Structure formats: C-alpha cells, structure tokens
Amino acid sequence: MNQSVPPAPGEFDLIDWIRRRSPADERVPLGIGDDCAAVRIAAGAQALVTTDMLMDGRHFRLAEHGPEAVGYKALAVNLSDIAAMAGVPLAAFVAVALPRDRAAEVARGLHAGMTPLAARFGVVLAGGDTNAWDGPLVVSITVLGETVAPGPVLRSGARPGDAIFVTGPLGGSLLGRHLHPEPRIVEALALHRAFALRALIDVSDGLASDLDHILTESGGLGATLDAGAIPVHADAEAMGRQDGRSPLDHALNDGEDFELCLVVAPEDAARLLADPPSPARLHRIGTVDSAPGLRLRSPAGDVTPIRPRGFDHLASDRRG
Ligand SMILES: [Mg+2]
Numbered sequence: 001m002n003q004s005v006p007p008a009p010g011e012f013d014l015i016d017w018i019r020r021r022s023p024a025d026e027r028v029p030l031g032i033g034d035d036c037a038a039v040r041i042a043a044g045a046q047a048l049v050t051t052d053m054l055m056d057g058r059h060f061r062l063a064e065h066g067p068e069a070v071g072y073k074a075l076a077v078n079l080s081d082i083a084a085m086a087g088v089p090l091a092a093f094v095a096v097a098l099p100r101d102r103a104a105e106v107a108r109g110l111h112a113g114m115t116p117l118a119a120r121f122g123v124v125l126a127g128g129d130t131n132a133w134d135g136p137l138v139v140s141i142t143v144l145g146e147t148v149a150p151g152p153v154l155r156s157g158a159r160p161g162d163a164i165f166v167t168g169p170l171g172g173s174l175l176g177r178h179l180h181p182e183p184r185i186v187e188a189l190a191l192h193r194a195f196a197l198r199a200l201i202d203v204s205d206g207l208a209s210d211l212d213h214i215l216t217e218s219g220g221l222g223a224t225l226d227a228g229a230i231p232v233h234a235d236a237e238a239m240g241r242q243d244g245r246s247p248l249d250h251a252l253n254d255g256e257d258f259e260l261c262l263v264v265a266p267e268d269a270a271r272l273l274a275d276p277p278s279p280a281r282l283h284r285i286g287t288v289d290s291a292p293g294l295r296l297r298s299p300a301g302d303v304t305p306i307r308p309r310g311f312d313h314l315a316s317d318r319r320g
Contacts, residue, residue, distance in 0.1 A: 011130050011131075011132075014103075014104060014107055014130055015032065015130060017108075018032065018107075018111060018125065019031075019032040019033060021111070021115070022124065022125055022126075023124075025122075025124045026040070027039060027040045027090055027091075027124065028040070028090070028091050028124040028126050031091075031124060031125075031126045031127065032125070032126065032127055036127070037091060037093070037126040037127045039090055039091045039124075039126065039144055041090075041146050042146055044149070045146040045147050045148070045149075046146065046147045046151070046152065047144060047145070047146060048082055048085050048087040048144070048145040048146060048147060048152065049142065049143075049144055049145075050078055050081040050082060050142070050143050050145075051078070051140060051141070051142045051143075052074065052077045052078050052081070052140070052141060053138065053139070053140040054070065054073065054074045054077075054138070054139045054140075055136065055137075055138050056070075056099075056136035056137040056138070057136055059073075060073065060179065062099075062106070062136070062137050065179055066109060067105070067106045067107075067108075067109025067110045067112075067113065067137075068109045068110070068112050068113035069113060069179045069180065070109075070110060070113065070137065070139060071109065071110035071111060071112065071113025071114040071139070072113040072114065072117055072179070072180060073113075073178070073179050073180065073181070074094075074110070074114070074139040074141050075092060075113075075114045075117050075118060075123070075141055075143075076117060076180070076181050076182075076183050076258070077181065077183075077204065077258070078092065078141045078142070078143040079117070079121055079123070079143060079183035079185055080181060080183040080184065080202040080204065080258045081143070081202060082143055082145040082183075082185065083183050083184045083185045083187070083188040083202060083260065084153075084188070084200055084201050084202040084260065085145075085147065085152040085153060085154075085188075085200070086147075086148060086152065086153040086188045086189060086191070086192035086197065086200060087145040087146060087147050087148060087152060087188075088122075088145055088146050088148060088185075088189070089121055089122070089123045089143050089144075089145040089185065090122075090123065090124065090143075090144050090145050090146060091123065091124045091125075091126040091127075091143070091144045092114070092118060092123050092124070092125050092126065092141055092142070092143050092144075093126060093127045093128045093141065093142040093143075093144070094110075094114070094125060094127075094128035094129075094139070094140075094141050095128050095129040095130075095131075095139075095140040095141070095142075096110065096128070096129070096130055096131065096137070096138065096139050096140075097131050097132070097133050097135060097137065097138040098130070098131065098132045098133075098137060099132070099133075099134075099135070099136060099137055100132040100133060100134055103132040106137060107130065110139065111125075117183075121183065121185055123143070126144075148189060148192060148193075153188075153192060153197045153198075153199065153200040153262075154199065154200075154217070155199055155200070155201055155213055155214045155217040155218070156199065156214075156217040156218050156219075157197075157198040157199045157218065157263070158198050158199040158214050158215065158218035158221055158263040158288050159198065159218070159221075159265075159288065160221060160288055160289055160290035161265075161266050161287065161288060162198055162199075162263045162264060162265055162266060162287070162288040163263070163264055163265075163266055163268075163269035163272075163284055163286075163287060163288075164211065164223060164225070164261065164262075164263055164284070164285050164286045164287065164288060165261070165262050165263075165264070165269075165272065165282045165283060165284050165285065166203065166207065166230075166231065166259050166260065166261050166262075166282075166283050166285055167184055167187055167259045167260045167262075167280055167281055167282060167283075168231065168257070168259040168281060168283075169231040169232060169233035169234075169236075169251075169257075169259075170203060170207050170230065170231060170232065170233055170236065170250075170251040170252075170254070170257045170259060171232055171233045171235060171236025171239070171247060171248075171250035171251035171252075171254045171257070172233050172234070172235025172236035172237070172238060172239040172240075172247075172250050172254060173233075173235065173254055173255070173256040173257050174239070174254065174256070175235045175238060175239060176235075177233075177235060177256075177257075178256035181256070181257070181258035182258070183258065184202070184258070184259065184260045184280075186279060187260065187279060187280040187281075188200065188260060190277035190278060190279065190280055191260075191262065191277055191280050193277065194277040195264055195268050195271075195272055195277075196264070196265065196268065197262050197263070197264060198263045198264055198265060199214045199217075199218060199262065199263040200260060200261070200262045200263075201213055201214055201260070201261050201262075202258055202259070202260055202261075203255065203257045203258060203259050203260070203261055204255055204256060204257075204258065205255045205310035206252065206253040206254055206255035206308065206309070206310025207230070207251065207252050207253070207257075207261065207310075208252045208253055208294055208306060208307075208308035208309065208310060209253070209255070209308040209309075209310025210255075210261055210310065211223060211225075211261055211294070211308075212294060212308045214261065214263060215288070215292070215294075218288075220292050221288055221289065221290060221292065222288070222289040222290070222291045222292045222293045222294060222295065223286050223287065223288050223289055223294055223295070224286050224287055224289055224295040224296075224297055224303060225252075225285050225286035225294065225295070225296050225297065225306075226285060226286055226297050227248060227296050227297060227298050227299060228298075228299040229283060229284060229285050229286070230248060230251050230252070230283070230285050231251070231283045231285075232247045232248060232250070232251045233251065233257070235250075236248075236250035236251050236254065239254075252306065252309075253308070253309045253310055255310050263288060266287075269284060272284075293305055294306045294307070294308065
C-alpha cells in the first residue's frame with residue numbers, strides 16, 4: 001500500500017485508487033469493480049443493514065476536524081449500530097458528495113480515517129458511490145453485518161423488573177469524544193454469548209432518549225434510574241462548568257457517547273455485575289417499571305419524573 005501516490009482527479013481513477021487498497025477477503029467474493037458487491041452470510045444468520053449520513057455543518061465541521069476524523073466517525077457510528085444488535089459487521093458501502101475544489105484530497109483523507117477502523121473490526125470496504133459538487137461534504141455509509149446465534153438483540157424485549165446497564169461513562173461528548181467513538185462490537189458479542197440480553201441499544205441520541213426507545217418498543221414501559229449510579233464522564237463535568245448545566249443532565253441527554261445500554265432479567269443482573277464478560281465494563285443504572293415514563297431517584301431516595309431531551313435529528317440546532 002502506497003498512500004503517498006495521489007490519485008488522479010477523475011472518479012474512476014479515485015475508485016481504482018481505493019480498490020487497489022482493498023485487501024481480498026473471502027467473505028466478500030465480489031467487492032469494488034462490478035455493478036454490485038456480493039457478500040457471504042453465515043448459514044442460518046440474517047443480514048443486518050444500517051445506514052448513517054453525516055453532513056458538514058451538521059454532524060461535523062470539515063474545516064475544523066479534517067477528513068480523517070470524519071471518515072473514522074462515519075464508519076464508527078454505523079459499526080455502533082451493528083453492535084447495538086449484537087451482530088458482526090462484514091462490509092461497508094460508502095457514498096460521498098465531495099466538495100469539488102478539493103475532492104481527491106478529501107476522499108483520500110476519508111479513506112485514511114476509515115481503513116484502520118475497518119481493518120480492526122474485519123470490515124471490507126466493498127463499494128459505494130463517489131460524487132463531487134459545489135456543496136459541502138456529505139458522507140453516507142451503509143454497513144452490512146450478520147446476526148449471531150441465537151439472533152439479533154432488539155429494542156423490544158424489556159420487561160418490568162428488568163435491570164438496566166450501560167457500558168461506560170456518559171456526557172460531554174461534544175468536547176471532542178463524539179469524533180472518535182469506540183464501537184462496542186466486541187463488548188456486545190461477549191455479552192450476547194454470556195447472557196440472555198433482553199434489549200440493547202447504542203447511546204447515540206442521549207441515554208434518556210435511547211432508553212426511552214427501548215421502553216417504548218417494549219410496549220410502553222417506564223424506568224427508574226438511580227442518579228448516583230449513572231456513570232458521568234469527566235467531559236460532562238467540564239461542560240457543566242462551562243454552561244451551568246449539571247454533569248448528570250449532560251450524562252442523561254448529550255448523546256453521541258456510543259456506549260451500549262442493555263436490559264437483562266433481574267436474576268441475571270447480579271451475575272452480570274459480579275462477572276462481566278471481558279472486555280465489557282458494566283454499570284447498573286436502574287430498573288424497568290410497568291408504569292410508563294422515566295424517573296430519577298436521588299441518592300436521598302426522592303423520585304422525580306424526567307423527560308428525554310436528547311438529540312432531535314429534525315430539529316434546527318447544530319452538532320459537530
Ligand atoms: Mg443506534
């Protein structure tokens with residue numbers, strides 16, 4: 001691989017440049033170069049498909065963050081969605097609208113950001129679509145994965161009395177962590193092998209919002225969270241000092257942490273805490289209730305209702 005040779009500016013030269021840097025993989029017998037890719041799925045598995053689109057000025061700022069960070073993030077958020085089903089990622093398809101004045105340079109940077117992450121998780125860059133225009137950079141990645149026995153872990157399996165866990169500290173990701181999330185693929189697979197996970201989601205919109213997705217999909221349940229048990233990231237403390245919001249508020253609502261939120265039966269909760277499957281780190285943060293709504297229990301024991309205020313993708317605010 002010779003990253004120092006720049007591609008010629010044409011689309012086909014660029015695709016050829018990417019193709020020459022795509023190692024052969026037996027799970028993708030047809031990769032870049034034909035009308036479609038062909039991907040082998042394990043016998044008995046189902047294909048998992050997820051798409052995320054990132055736009056300059058909305059999810060990142062190209063001038064500030066650079067194309068490598070954008071490439072990393074665009075792939076990582078898709079891998080996080082595969083993790084959220086406890087699946088294995090196989091292949092990624094990358095569609096880009098490149099800013100015309102620096103198309104080749106941005107494409108090379110995106111590729112440089114994606115390839116180490118793809119290699120680390122055994123993901124083949126198997127195709128996509130390359131365009132240039134006078135607008136800002138848009139990157140849309142679709143990842144194909146496969147389910148692992150006994151099947152995907154959905155959002156919809158939580159029951160009253162179940163225990164709620166997260167895999168790491170939350171809040172304040174906009175200080176910079178949101179650009180280089182670690183997809184919890186390995187953790188999700190280890191948890192799925194060792195425990196009957198009832199529900200699973202990745203924290204992208206904010207813990208309160210994403211947990212609410214689980215509770216809604218599970219038939220309109222609720223939850224009580226223990227304020228003192230929610231792991232708060234140091235970045236949430238730092239942001240709280242800047243904006244006056246409490247670190248716990250940041251942990252509940254900021255999003256883009258890309259930790260996992262999981263729900264297990266009460267009889268599994270103690271075993272999960274006592275013997276978490278490596279490399280997963282687990283924090284028990286609350287309990288599923290039959291009464292709808294989210295509640296927060298203070299260390300003193302007072303219980304107050306809370307409303308999810310996570311990231312709304314159709315709202316007019318910016319993130320990046
Ligand atoms: Mg997700």
